[in-house]
Amino acid sequence: MAAEDEKARDEASQPDEAEMEPIYKHRQVATLILWSLGIGAVMTVLVWVGAPAPDSRVVVTVLIILLCCIFLFYALQVEVTTESVTVSFGPGVIRRRFRVDEIVDARVVRNRWYYGWGIRLIPHGWMFNVSGLDAVELDLPNQRKFRIGTDEPQELCAAIQKVLRRTDGSDR
Incomplete structure (x- = not known):
């Protein structure tokens, strides 16, 4: 009986497969x-x-x-699930994961040309980028920001906004 209770608790604490399935997934090659x-x-x-x-x-x-x-840097992959936003370079050795509950807001931004590509500390915070100037900026607690370079800024921002609305139950 105790084993069944423990198993039930473990299953309850695990997120459903539907919750972990990507809402948005995109790989941008660093040509x-x-x-x-x-x-x-x-x-x-x-x-x-x-x-x-x-x-x-x-x-x-x-x-x-x-x-x-x-x-390490052949591509930048972004994945949005109901639980997190994950940004990773190449095979995923270098990555950053943000829990949805720690993201305050997200918006489309345009990087200055001199911000460059790669992993950068820019005036607004950190940035992962492999190409172009378009990005989505995440607002994090304590005035921190993180930029995700992407060739699909509108789609990425919409996916993040969707999970943020789902998390707090309001429209942003």
Whole structure:
């Protein structure tokens, strides 16, 4: 009997599969970053092959760093569920997850060109971006902000607004 009660409690504490199913999921490929790092890797190999007796350790180290950057930053994936908003680079080693109950608001914004791409500390807070200037800014507690670069700003913002309304039961 105790085992059944424990099992029932565990099931009650687990979110339903429907709650964890993505409301929005999008992967934006970092085309310019891939091209830039790829050209850098090719040039590194050409220097290694063509230069008279280059220092192999330096060339191999640079090549490994470039290949790691390609692997880690080839795309930016955003997933919105009823529980959280998750932003991850490449295979997901570098990621940030925000619980829906810690997001105060979300809005479409346009980044300045000099904010750049990648993981950036900008005047408004942190930003993950792989391409373009469009983003969705999350307002977090204590005046903190986080920007998610995207090529689908309206769709992403609508999905976040949808889960925010669902969470607090009001229209934002």
